[in-house]
Amino acid sequence: MKNIKISVIIPVYNVEKYIIECIESIINQTFKDIEIIVVNDGTKDNSIKIVEEYLSDKRIKIINKANGGLSSARNEGMKVAKGEYIYFIDSDDFINEDVLEVLYKNLESERFDIIFSNFSFYNDKTKKEKKSKFNFPFKENINKGYYFLYNGEEINVWNRLYRREFLEKYNFRFIEEIIYEDQDFGFKTILLAENIKYIENYGYKYRVGREGSIMSSQRKEKSLKSVQILKKEIKDFFLNIQLNEFQKIRVYFKLLSLEFWEKELKNEKIILEEIEKFEDSLEKIYQNNGFNFIEKKILKNDIRNLIKNKKINIWKKVYWKNGIINFKILKKLLKGWDN
Incomplete structure (x- = not known):
């Protein structure tokens, strides 16, 4: 595959109820120069069988591995990613069809290490959306990453483009076999980003209220x-x-x-x-x-x-x-x- 601008990494584990909505939201993006890396983290349900029905789209590749958790799956996806930028999406979430185009176009002619935006909460029970409250507080034209750590919401790793060369420079990887992995990866990457940009866009739909989610099973x-x-x-x-x-x-x-x-x-x-x-x-x-x-x-x-x-x-x-x-x-x- 030539001219890959964005590698979309989707860790998959027991999400057969949601994977269609997720994978179709990526396939149908208006921005086409992407590869879609689906990491099968030892799923026990029919999630991967569902993904296999979409393999006629040559941009999709499936990586099979033993169950190791979300961090392990993301790390495996980064190992094979070929895109100029990397984009993480959780397999129970989905995005509007223009999200990747909006993010990539806002790169303009600059080589941003990270470009990110807002998101919406999507209630799985009520099917209603609610915009996240995060808004970058400064109107000044600044681009240093350490100015963008402000309220905590910005350390989420999904819904942003990471320049792959930047991630490789510091050998950024997710800590495996823990929860709150974003607290590490998100904090480090933003603090060290030399050139970062925030835009207001609520196209990422973060699903809440679903059964069996990580947040409902933490001890x-x-x-x-x-x-x-x-x-x-x-x-x-x-x-x-x-x-x-x-x-x-x-x-x-x-x-x-x-x-x-x-x-x-x-x-x-x-x-x-x-x-x-x-x-x-x-x-x-x-x-x-x-x-x-x-x-x-x-x-x-x-x-x-x-x-x-x-x-x-x-x-x-x-x-x-x-x-x-x-x-x-x-x-x-x-x-x-x-x-």
């Missing part, structure tokens, strides 16, 4: 193990990569959020020494006058998200003054977590 033990692995992997990954000061702080806050998450899963309380260490770090961060307006706004939001994760109402004026955190109030709130 606390697996969550804890996954968070512990994520924390170690992210820390180890960035040890040998040169980062600017702003990126280093983003990594620090990411690791801290995972640490808080781990403690919640273990029903552990945050001790005073950890509070003081966090406070000292924040004071050093805000003593740095080299951050621009956007960077300061992003850092404040990171801190708000850390507090929000503890079920605390951070929107009261008593917690924030002129957009700058009040360290005495913060310390009081953090101490309250121990009660």
